[in-house]
Amino acid sequence: MAMRDLITGGAACAVPGSSSSSNPMGALANKLLGSSSKAQELTGLPGTSVTVPSSSQGFSPEGPLSMIPGSEFENQQYRQPGSQSSQFLSGFHSAEHGGLEEAWNEVRQPPFLPPPIQGRESQAHFQEFEQIYDRGANSNFQPAWDGPPQRVLSSFLHSFVESGRAGVPFRPAALPVLGLSKGDKQCIRDRSYIMARHMFADKSEEYIHSQVNALLHSLDIDGDERVRGPLHGTMPEFEEYWTESQASRPGMTPGADSWISEFSQHRQENGDPEAWANSFEKIHGANGWASEFEQEQLQMTSVGQMDRAQMLNIEAMEQTRMLAHTLAQNSDPKIQNSKFLQFVSKMSRGELIVDDNQIKPAIGSSGDWAEEYQTQYNAGPDAWANEFAREEVSRGAETWVNEYANEHQETADQWVKDFSRLEVDDWADEFGKQLGEGVMGDRSTENWADSYDSFLGEQQKSDSSKGIYVFSDLNPYVGHADPMKEGHELFRKGLLSEAVLALEAEVLKNPENAEAWRLLGITHAENDDDQQAISSMLRAQEADPRNLEVLLALGVSHTNELEQASALKYLHGWLQNHPKYGSLTSPEQMESLYYADVARLFNEAAQMSPDDADIHIVLGVLYNLSREYDKAIASFKTALKLKPRDYSLWNKLGATQANSVQSADAILAYQQALDLKPNYVRAWANMGISFANQGLYEESIRYYVKALAMNPKADNAWQYLRISLSCASRNDMFDACDSRNLDLLQKEFPL
Amino acid sequence: MADLTSGSGLKSAALLEQMRLHMETDAGKELTKKVGLVYQLNISPKKIGQNEEIYVVDLKKGEVTKGPYEGRPDVTFSFVDSDFLAVGTGKLNPQMAFLRGAMKIKGSITAAQKFTPDIFPKPSKL
Numbered sequence: 001m002a003m004r005d006l007i008t009g010g011a012a013c014a015v016p017g018s019s020s021s022s023n024p025m026g027a028l029a030n031k032l033l034g035s036s037s038k039a040q041e042l043t044g045l046p047g048t049s050v051t052v053p054s055s056s057q058g059f060s061p062e063g064p065l066s067m068i069p070g071s072e073f074e075n076q077q078y079r080q081p082g083s084q085s086s087q088f089l090s091g092f093h094s095a096e097h098g099g100l101e102e103a104w105n106e107v108r109q110p111p112f113l114p115p116p117i118q119g120r121e122s123q124a125h126f127q128e129f130e131q132i133y134d135r136g137a138n139s140n141f142q143p144a145w146d147g148p149p150q151r152v153l154s155s156f157l158h159s160f161v162e163s164g165r166a167g168v169p170f171r172p173a174a175l176p177v178l179g180l181s182k183g184d185k186q187c188i189r190d191r192s193y194i195m196a197r198h199m200f201a202d203k204s205e206e207y208i209h210s211q212v213n214a215l216l217h218s219l220d221i222d223g224d225e226r227v228r229g230p231l232h233g234t235m236p237e238f239e240e241y242w243t244e245s246q247a248s249r250p251g252m253t254p255g256a257d258s259w260i261s262e263f264s265q266h267r268q269e270n271g272d273p274e275a276w277a278n279s280f281e282k283i284h285g286a287n288g289w290a291s292e293f294e295q296e297q298l299q300m301t302s303v304g305q306m307d308r309a310q311m312l313n314i315e316a317m318e319q320t321r322m323l324a325h326t327l328a329q330n331s332d333p334k335i336q337n338s339k340f341l342q343f344v345s346k347m348s349r350g351e352l353i354v355d356d357n358q359i360k361p362a363i364g365s366s367g368d369w370a371e372e373y374q375t376q377y378n379a380g381p382d383a384w385a386n387e388f389a390r391e392e393v394s395r396g397a398e399t400w401v402n403e404y405a406n407e408h409q410e411t412a413d414q415w416v417k418d419f420s421r422l423e424v425d426d427w428a429d430e431f432g433k434q435l436g437e438g439v440m441g442d443r444s445t446e447n448w449a450d451s452y453d454s455f456l457g458e459q460q461k462s463d464s465s466k467g468i469y470v471f472s473d474l475n476p477y478v479g480h481a482d483p484m485k486e487g488h489e490l491f492r493k494g495l496l497s498e499a500v501l502a503l504e505a506e507v508l509k510n511p512e513n514a515e516a517w518r519l520l521g522i523t524h525a526e527n528d529d530d531q532q533a534i535s536s537m538l539r540a541q542e543a544d545p546r547n548l549e550v551l552l553a554l555g556v557s558h559t560n561e562l563e564q565a566s567a568l569k570y571l572h573g574w575l576q577n578h579p580k581y582g583s584l585t586s587p588e589q590m591e592s593l594y595y596a597d598v599a600r601l602f603n604e605a606a607q608m609s610p611d612d613a614d615i616h617i618v619l620g621v622l623y624n625l626s627r628e629y630d631k632a633i634a635s636f637k638t639a640l641k642l643k644p645r646d647y648s649l650w651n652k653l654g655a656t657q658a659n660s661v662q663s664a665d666a667i668l669a670y671q672q673a674l675d676l677k678p679n680y681v682r683a684w685a686n687m688g689i690s691f692a693n694q695g696l697y698e699e700s701i702r703y704y705v706k707a708l709a710m711n712p713k714a715d716n717a718w719q720y721l722r723i724s725l726s727c728a729s730r731n732d733m734f735d736a737c738d739s740r741n742l743d744l745l746q747k748e749f750p751l
Numbered sequence: 752m753a754d755l756t757s758g759s760g761l762k763s764a765a766l767l768e769q770m771r772l773h774m775e776t777d778a779g780k781e782l783t784k785k786v787g788l789v790y791q792l793n794i795s796p797k798k799i800g801q802n803e804e805i806y807v808v809d810l811k812k813g814e815v816t817k818g819p820y821e822g823r824p825d826v827t828f829s830f831v832d833s834d835f836l837a838v839g840t841g842k843l844n845p846q847m848a849f850l851r852g853a854m855k856i857k858g859s860i861t862a863a864q865k866f867t868p869d870i871f872p873k874p875s876k877l
Contacts, residue, residue, distance in 0.1 A: 530876065560876040562762035562836070621877060627756055627768055655875035661772045666875065682876055689873045695778035719841035723869045 153180075153219075160192070160215050170214050185221045192216065469535040477505035484516055491519060494679030496527040497711050507539070514543035518550050521557075526648070528682045528707065528714045530557045546577040552618060556652075559625050565593075567625055571618055572598050581605040581615070595626055613642035613649075620652060629660030647676035651683045654690075663690040681711045688720060697728035702751040709742055721745075755817055759804055763794050763835045766871065767806050771815035773872040779813060782870055786810040788862045791824035792835065799829045799855060810870070826858035826866065841868035 163170040180188070189212075196212045477483045480502065487502035503520040507513055521536035534557045540550045551574040558567035572593055576585045584601050599622055606615045616639035623632030636653040643649055654669030667690050673683040688703035704721040708714060722737050736744040755768040773779045788810050793803040807820045830838070834853040837843035845866055848854035856863045 528876065556877050560874075562765045562874070564762075564765075624877060627765065652877045655877045658875035659769055661769075661776050661872075663776075686875045689875050693773065693778060693872045694776070695781055715842075716840070719868075720873055723841050726867075727869050 156218070157188075157192075157215075160211075170211050180219065180221070185219070188219060189216055189221050467535050467538050469539060470532060471504055471508070472501060475501050475505055475508075477502045478508060480505055483509065484513070487516070487519065487523075491523055494677060496523050496679060496681060497713070499523050500527065511539075512543050514540045514547060514550075517543060518547065518553070521550070521553055525553065525557060526677075526680055526682050527711045528685045528717060529711075530560045533557045534561070548574055548577060548614075551577065552614075552621075555618070556621055559621055564595075564625055567621075568593050568595060568598055571622055571625075572601075574618055575601055575605065578605075580609065580612075584608075598622065599626070611642060613639040613646075616642070617649060617652070620656065624656055624659070627659075629656055632656045633660070645676060647673040647680060647683075650676065651680065651686065654683070655686055658686065658690045658693065661693070663694045666690045679710055681707050681714060684710070685714060685717045685720070688717065688724070692720065692724050692727070695727075697724045698749075700724045701728060701730070702749045705742070705745045705749045706751045708740075709746055712740060712742060755806070755815065759817075760796060761794055761804055761832045763792075763806075763830070763832050763839070764804070766836060766839050766874065767792075767808070767815050769872050769874060770808065774813045774815060778872075783810050783813045786865050786870060788825040788865060789820060789822075790862075790866060791820045791827040793827060793829040794832055794835050795830070796832050799831055803829070808870075824858065825862035826856060828863070828866065829855035829857075838868060839871040840873060844868070 160170055192212050192215055193208075196208045477486065480486055483502045483505035487499050487506055490496075490499035490502055500520065500523050503516050503523060506516040507520060510516065517536050517540035521533045521540055524530075524533035524536055534554065537550050537554045537557065540547065541554065544550065551570050555567050555570040555574060558564075558570060572585070575581050575598075581601075584604055602615065602619050602622055606612075606619055609615065616635045620632045620635035620639065623629070623635060633653065633656050636649060636656060640646070640649055640653065650669050650673035654666040654673065657663070657669060658666035667687060670683045670687045670690070673680055674687075677683075684703050684707035688700040688707065691697070691700035691703060701721060701724045704717050704724060707717045708721065711717075718737065718740065722734070725731065725733050725737055733745065733748060735741070736748070755771055756764040774782070790808045790810070792806045792808060793800075794806065795801050795803045805817070805819045807814075807816050807818070807824065809816070809820070828835075830848075831853065834843065834848055838845050838848050838854065843853070845854060845863075845868075849856065
């Protein structure tokens with residue numbers, strides 16, 4: 001419906017020569033509505049052994065490097081005198097050229113050595129080439145073109161566009177030699193693919209291929225070369241994403257090479273290039289990681305070409321599409337019929353858009369789902385979208401690798417493990433290094449970074465305004481008779497992650513239950529998740545604006561997040577709402593809070609009632625804010641004399657000591673906290689930090705692992721664990737860390 | 752208020768202050784042996800290059816100071832406040848930060864590659 005219009009309209013928008021992503025909406029839509037997987041279509045074809053026209057011209061021995069993707073980039077930049085070659089690059093430049101070339105050729109030309117296993121791939125090649133050559137054979141009767149090369153080219157391209165509009169298959173023409181440079185060719189190749197996708201959005205992928213190939217053939221451009229990735233023929237989506245990203249990001253290819261060569265090595269060892277692709281596809285759908293990747297691309301390329309709202313919509317659609325996909329694969333009828341899934345799939349089809357933080361039907365009304373959703377969740381319909389976005393951003397591109405590694409733990413294939421070691425991270429590292437070289441030599445890299453900056457800046461604004469609670473999916477406590485009581489019980493037993501679920505079920509049922517939100521916030525804080533703690537506490541505060549515990553918790557969490565102004569606001573709020581000390585404050589002070597004033601007020605309060613542990617606790621937090629650690633430690637110690645069994649107080653003392661580099665003392669304090677509350681994830685994680693800050697990395701690893709075993713969602717601890725592993729030279733455990741394999745980690749690092 | 756954070760609205764200042772204290776510990780001294788480089792950090796609240804505050808993490812001498820380095824630092828990094836914090840706490844790997852344009856580098860790339868999350872102490876949580 002609307003999507004179709006967008007795409008067909010896309011032809012008009014896609015001005016030749018404009019940047020590749022001028023209509024990413026169209027491209028995206030094409031992907032959404034595009035033809036079914038080529039691999040599937042091809043399974044039905046009979047196996048034939050065909051002599052395929054040679055496509056190896058590009059890899060003649062004279063110029064192997066010149067044809068390797070990204071080599072243009074390399075020649076410009078990496079041979080500068082004085083440039084520091086990274087390890088990767090030196091490997092790349094060493095005598096490996098022959099090997100790389102071979103590997104590349106092999107990846108791209110399976111038909112030359114068609115073992116039975118590669119049958120499907122050769123068919124893919126066959127189809128394409130046959131089409132090209134069928135048309136190529138007829139091309140002689142076309143009128144000759146003359147004039148300056150520029151005009152010939154432009155009129156030729158126009159004729160291509162015209163034929164597309166008219167719906168007539170494009171006829172190749174015999175053109176004079178145009179003297180196109182390599183860069184021109186690549187540019188034309190990439191853009192024609194993108195244009196063709198806009199124009200022939202309703203046609204099959206095969207048709208687009210043949211059309212563009214006809215065009216490229218006439219221009220003496222090797223159309224097939226656009227496929228830079230190793231997966232030719234098996235997963236068309238990958239190619240698409242790859243090509244689109246290539247068009248707009250000149251710097252990307254070098255990093256990809258190592259990927260390719262590694263891949264082809266594995267291929268040689270294993271001989272079955274499709275097995276993993278297929279199984280991966282089965283598990284994640286063809287679009288899984290590619291769409292994540294694509295999303296990243298979209299974000300990068302669309303800077304300055306779309307307005308922000310549009311972009312958000314596309315992002316949201318991308319994300320919801322993935323979500324819908326994941327949900328749709330769950331065979332549970334409950335999920336299949338859920339309103340949420342319907343909502344998500346509508347979102348992903350573009351029938352709903354997020355506009356100015358309101359969800360609206362894109363065109364016409366798509367029913368009253370939004371209302372239902374709102375009453376059901378009451379968190380505001382935009383909440384989940386934002387949350388989901390955040391989740392995605394924070395988990396980043398590594399997710400698929402991790403998931404993939406997880407899924408395949410059992411399989412015997414050695415290479416699967418090796419492949420999972422090839423994390424996106426490494427790839428990014430390489431790319432970063434290469435770009436690093438670029439900064440010195442190439443202005444355009446810097447410009448590119450600049451434009452992304454401005455985008456990033458905008459994104460951060462929306463990120464900082466988050467504070468939106470992220471619910472767990474598949475909560476077993478939804479539908480529980482009394483989740484509040486259950487949550488209380490679980491919290492008391494110290495089963496924090498379970499308590500979170502039960503309390504979430506409660507606040508889903510009773511969104512105005514301030515106590516449930518508060519306890520949820522406390523639980524998250526003890527579970528070492530301050531973002532979620534803040535979000536919960538904000539909801540608690542909404543429901544009960546004067547609750548002292550809530551105000552203090554907000555002050556503490558903001559202190560932990562180093563957000564001084566917010567922390568100060570809540571701590572002052574605590575004093576203001578305190579029945580005893582409220583009189584010390586005056587309302588006008590709320591306008592401009594100065595640290596010194598607030599500190600003075602608290603000191604007055606402490607003098608009023610020196611036996612009130614709470615006032616010393618707040619003072620301690622306040623001194624943390626100003627980094628007067630000695631005073632903070634003194635305040636907490638005073639409070640502990642009054643409340644020796646307050647485990648969170650022991651942790652506060654420990655954290656303060658740790659931050660003022662008294663790590664050894666800190667560990668004693670944490671130990672007290674853990675004696676009182678053995679499942680106190682925050683204290684375990686803090687222990688790890690203290691050991692790490694003392695350079696005792698092996699110990700720190702054990703504590704991080706212990707914390708993570710209790711709350712696998714503690715992202716900070718995962719990050720710290722990885723750092724400690726690296727410092728302890730336990731790179732062999734990176735896999736386990738990245739795939740979040742707690743069983744293995746616990747076995748390796750018992751406590 | 753303590754040295755580095757006074758007069759600064761940056762969250763990074765808190766981390767750098769902790770770094771300053773950290774330099775006095777054994778683990779901190781170890782860093783000067785291991786890294787032995789001088790990093791200058793230009794940190795801006797919102798947009799790189801605007802209202803920068805300049806800090807020097809001198810892993811030769813084992814000091815963290817405010818204000819530009821006298822002489823030539825091995826590398827100068829430019830960050831937005833939150834990105835520096837993310838890098839310093841291991842949320843964002845420096846290569847990725849660079850890749851995204853969230854970190855700018857001037858100086859030796861080899862030196863820049865030693866700028867990793869593990870040189871920073873981790874803040875403990877109350």
